[in-house]
Every structure is written in structure tokens, then in C-alpha cells.
Amino acid sequence: MGKKYKHIETAIIHDGYEDKEMLGSLAPPIFQTSTFTFDSAEQGELRFSGKEDGYIYSRLGNPTVTILEKKIATLENGERGLAFSSGMAAVSAVLIALSKANDHILCSSGLYGCTFGLLTMMKDKYNMKVDFSNMDTEEEIRSKVKPETAVIYIETPINPTMRLVDLEMVSKVAKEFDIPVVVDNTFSTPYLQKPLDLGCDVVIHSATKYIGGHGDVIAGLVVGKKEFVDKVALTTLKDFGGVMSPFDAWLLIRGLKTLPLRMDRHCENAKKIMEHLKNHPKVDNVFYPHESTNPDFSIGKKQMRKGGGMVSFEIKGNKKDAQQFLNALSMIKIAVSLGDAESLIQHPATMTHAVVPEESRKKMGITDQLIRLSVGLEAWPDIWDDLKQALDQLK
Numbered sequence: 001m002g003k004k005y006k007h008i009e010t011a012i013i014h015d016g017y018e019d020k021e022m023l024g025s026l027a028p029p030i031f032q033t034s035t036f037t038f039d040s041a042e043q044g045e046l047r048f049s050g051k052e053d054g055y056i057y058s059r060l061g062n063p064t065v066t067i068l069e070k071k072i073a074t075l076e077n078g079e080r081g082l083a084f085s086s087g088m089a090a091v092s093a094v095l096i097a098l099s100k101a102n103d104h105i106l107c108s109s110g111l112y113g114c115t116f117g118l119l120t121m122m123k124d125k126y127n128m129k130v131d132f133s134n135m136d137t138e139e140e141i142r143s144k145v146k147p148e149t150a151v152i153y154i155e156t157p158i159n160p161t162m163r164l165v166d167l168e169m170v171s172k173v174a175k176e177f178d179i180p181v182v183v184d185n186t187f188s189t190p191y192l193q194k195p196l197d198l199g200c201d202v203v204i205h206s207a208t209k210y211i212g213g214h215g216d217v218i219a220g221l222v223v224g225k226k227e228f229v230d231k232v233a234l235t236t237l238k239d240f241g242g243v244m245s246p247f248d249a250w251l252l253i254r255g256l257k258t259l260p261l262r263m264d265r266h267c268e269n270a271k272k273i274m275e276h277l278k279n280h281p282k283v284d285n286v287f288y289p290h291e292s293t294n295p296d297f298s299i300g301k302k303q304m305r306k307g308g309g310m311v312s313f314e315i316k317g318n319k320k321d322a323q324q325f326l327n328a329l330s331m332i333k334i335a336v337s338l339g340d341a342e343s344l345i346q347h348p349a350t351m352t353h354a355v356v357p358e359e360s361r362k363k364m365g366i367t368d369q370l371i372r373l374s375v376g377l378e379a380w381p382d383i384w385d386d387l388k389q390a391l392d393q394l395k
């Protein structure tokens with residue numbers, strides 16, 4: 001599908017859109033329409049039967065949304081992309097399409113809070129089993145696989161502990177059992193990590209984060225083999241109906257163009273901030289994918305082009321100190337979400353991971369002193385100045 005350019009920086013700008021098909025419009029038009037008219041009753045019949053290509057109704061497909069879907073497919077080296085109204089709409093559409101009652105799902109040892117919530121609901125409602133694994137070795141994965149395992153579901157880097165899962169190794173083992181591997185690639189984006197190239201089957205994004213990049217849209221994306229994505233398009237997207245609006249697709253196409261530039265700056269800034277945090281007396285531990293003390297450092301070097309824009313760290317103290325530290329910041333915003341131009345900071349134990357029971361949270365390494373920072377695009381010395389003055393206030 002439409003892959004013309006080898007370099008992602010070029011493909012991200014030019015692939016998936018033909019201005020000559022749109023009256024020469026450099027920026028893609030926003031097809032703000034709910035439905036599409038047919039030339040005749042017979043054409044309507046042909047469109048519905050699938051014998052003729054063409055748009056029918058915007059829940060089934062929209063030209064502006066299609067441009068974005070083509071772009072994400074080429075960027076992830078997948079056959080087809082599909083857009084959703086949120087990252088969670090994408091996660092739920094994929095998980096429900098791949099599983100049925102009584103199935104088992106094997107997950108990485110940390111998950112986005114709402115994905116954890118969704119799996120808990122599916123467990124209760126459909127009598128499913130859900131297991132978590134560090135996926136450190138092939139044997140460990142084999143020991144957790146059951147005859148009814150329907151999906152292996154992975155986040156890497158794991159939020160907020162920045163532990164990593166070796167995607168090539170997991171997909172090799174999964175192939176022995178013919179189990180599809182689904183990867184939430186939100187933290188890395190296709191610029192830093194390409195799970196499909198490593199043998200995984202489906203990639204999911206919360207496009208709300210780095211892909212949009214400007215904190216102004218909630219959206220999700222899925223990429224994979226055409227056969228599977230076609231099925232999702234006609235079932236858990238069409239019938240649950242969590243479709244993306246044309247305007248949101250337009251915002252994301254616009255955001256995507258600068259993804260490589262932005263990611264380079266996010267990564268560069270994050271590295272600087274991480275190094276400074278490590279040397280501050282009020283900071284105990286710093287977690288980052290490309291940091292030599294990360295137990296998964298070698299995996300990070302192998303599968304991620306750079307370390308990403310997310311840094312977590314533990315301050316010396318307790319929950320109250322963590323909150324006092326956040327309150328003392330002046331430029332950095334206290335907010336969940338990530339991947340925006342603005343640096344955003346949050347307290348996972350009481351915010352993004354508050355839904356995770358305390359015991360699981362502790363097992364995942366989410367302590368009351370843990371802070372997660374989405375390093376923004378500001379000049380890094382300004383980001384560090386703000387962090388430092390707030391850390392210096394801690395007793």
C-alpha cells in the first residue's frame with residue numbers, strides 16, 4: 001500500500017496522500033460529512049455488497065480518516081491501518097476481536113490503567129483468565145501459555161517503570177503456539193520502535209500522545225495484516241462504533257508530519273533531564289529505557305532507536321513529599337497524558353495507576369515516591385531549573 005519512500009522522515013510527510021486527487025490541495029481536505037450519495041440504486045447495492053469500492057457512511061470509512069490510516073500503515077510497515085475515537089477504543093476493539101468467553105490472555109507485567117480495567121471487566125463478564133509475566137525468558141513465556149491462550153498483549157517500555165520486553169523473542173515463542181502478539185506502541189511511536197518488523201502481529205497506538213503531539217485530540221490507531229484489520233473494521237469498529245472524526249484525523253495528519261523532529265527533541269531532552277536527576281541528592285532512582293542501570297538496557301539498545309521522552313524517578317520521602325514536589329513546580333504542568341510540547345508530570349500511584357490494587361501496584365514497582373515525567377519540547381535547561389528548584393525545597 002502506497003509505500004514510496006524508504007526514510008520515515010520523508011514517508012511521514014508524503015506517503016498516503018495524493019494532492020493531485022484533491023484538486024492540488026497541499027493540506028488534505030476535511031470531509032466533514034456523515035454520508036455519501038450514490039449515483040443510482042444499483043450503485044448503492046454494489047457498494048453494500050463490496051463489489052464496488054467507494055464510501056457509504058462515515059462510520060464505515062471517510063476519506064480524511066483513510067489518509068491517516070494509510071500513513072500509519074506505511075510507518076509501521078503493516079498492511080492496513082485503522083483509526084478509532086480513542087486509544088481505548090482501539091485496545092478494546094482488538095482484544096474483543098481476538099478473544100472469546102473462557103479464553104486466556106497473557107500480558108506484560110505492567111499495563112495502561114484502563115487496559116487493566118478492561119481486562120478485569122472481560123475476566124468477570126466472560127469468565128476469562130488474565131496472567132501477567134515479565135517475559136524475561138523463552139521458558140518463562142512457555143510456562144505461562146495455556147491451550148486457551150488467545151492473545152499475548154505487551155506494552156514496552158512498561159509505563160511507568162520503563163522495564164522492557166524483548167519483542168523479537170516473544171514473537172518467536174508465540175509463533176510456536178500460533179498466538180497473536182499485540183503491542184501497544186504508544187510510548188515509542190513507529191519512529192523509535194517497529195514491532196511488526198520484529199515479528200509481532202498487531203500494533204496499537206493511543207494517537208492522543210506523541211502522534212498527535214499537541215495535546216488537542218483523543219484518538220487511537222491499529223495496524224496489522226489486512227485480513228485481521230479488515231475483520232476489526234467490519235466488527236468491533238463498525239458495530240461498537242468508536243470511529244475517529246474527520247477533523248481529528250486532520251489534526252493527526254498535521255501532527256504526524258513533525259513526529260521525527262519532535263521525537264528527536266523529546267529524546268534529547270529526556271536524556272539530559274535523566275542525567276541531572278541521577279545526580280540530585282533528593283532523587284533515589286531514575287528509570288529510562290536507554291539508561292545503563294536499567295536491567296533491560298540491552299533490549300532497549302536492540303529494539304529502540306532512541307530512549308524516548310518519558311522518564312520516571314523516585315524521590316526521597318513519601319506520598320506527601322511527592323505531592324509537595326509536584327505542587328512546587330512552576331512551569332511543568334501537573335497532568336496525565338504524555339507526548340505533548342509541554343512537559344507534563346504526574347504521580348502514578350494516585351493518578352494513572354490508582355485503579356490498580358495496591359498489592360499489584362507494589363509488585364509492578366509503582367511506589368508512593370514514584371513520579372512520571374513526560375519531557376516536553378522546551379529548552380532542557382528550563383525544564384531542569386524547574387525540577388531542581390522543586391527538588392531543592394524537599395526536606
Ligand SMILES: *Cc1c(COP(=O)(O)O)cnc(C)c1O
Nearest residue numbers: 086087088112184186206208219
Ligand atoms: C493513553 C494511553 C492509552 C489510552 O489511550 P486514550 O487515547 O487515552 O484512550 C493506551 N495505552 C497507553 C500506553 C497510553 O499511554
